[in-house]
Amino acid sequence: MSLHRTELGDSGPRVVFCHGLFGQGKNWTQAAKALSADHRVLLLDMPNHGRSPWTETFDFLELADLVAAEIGDEPVALVGHSMGGKIAMCLALRHPELVERLAVVDIAPVVYDSGREFVGYIETMRALDLEALESRGQAEAALEEAVPNRVVRSFLLQNLRRTDDGWHWQMNLDLLGEHMAELVGWPGERLGDASYDGPVLWVGGARSDYISDDHAGEMDRRFPRNRRVLVKGAGHWVHSEQPDVFLEVLRRFLP
Known part of the structure; x- marks a missing residue:
């Protein structure tokens, strides 16, 4: 399986971005363009998202291996947000030789209580009558009540x-909806005692509850060389809510 990829920059250290649930590689375009002057940047569509192929199951370890196959042999700086952050963490733990350093955006290596909000979004998207849809504006109006x-x-x-045969959701909504328990989970037992000894940066949103002091023990155990930064005025989507601050924090961390 080959993932859809976008590459920017001709020289410098490599940086690979992994987006979150419902996202696409192009969500990182603003940061990627800013970094491409002195880095080689790779934006990937995660499996079941964007223009990448769909899988039959949802498994963070398998997803991490698919992303690892796209990296090649040269170690990279790996950046992942939310779902992509969990994929990136699993990749660093399973293939540490491929990860020169790791930046994780607003997610922790833990099991979260619920994905009800995400399930609601999936149900809303699946309920949209694509055959009757005539325009993107009509689709936005149809989602407005459920997603204000x-x-x-x-x-x-x-x-x-x-496309030529009508409107389609690029995401594998059926699979994502059916595997929400795995999506909000963390394969800790299957990772055994694995840890990653490279430098790790956690970038959290000050208005987000995805990273808390309760998570610090597992973060330190798996990633002992980590430091954590909270971005004021940002929730879960740190890089889109505070793009300039996020980019400055990331620049200081990257080689």
Whole structure:
């Protein structure tokens, strides 16, 4: 399986970005363009998202191995947000020789209580009558009641694509909905005592509850050389809510 990829920059250290649930590699375009002057940047569509192939199951370890295959043999700086952050952490733990350093954005190596919000988004998207759809504006209007936040609504609608045979969701909504327990989970037992000894940066949103002091023990155990930064005025989508601050924090961490 080969993942959809976008590459920017001709020289410098390599940086690979992994997006979160409902995202695409292009979500990182602003940061990637800024870094491409002195880095080689790779944006990947995660499996079951964007233009990448779909899988039959959802397994963080298998997803990490698929991303590892795209990296090749040269160690990279790996950046992952939310779901992509868990994929990136699993990759660093399973293939530490491929990861020169790791930046994790607003997610911890833990099991979260619930994915009800995400299930609601999936159910809303699946309920949209694509055969009757005539325009993207009509789709936005149809989602407005269930997804009142315009930013979130626009984010979800990035996945709506029109081809010769009509409108389609690019994401594998059925699989993601059926495997929400795995999505909010963490394969800790299957990772055994694995740890990653490279430098790790955690970038959290000050208004987000995805990273808390309760998670510090597992973060330190798996990634002993970590430091944590909270970005003011940002929630879960740190890199889109505070792009300039996020980029500055990331620049200071990258080689």
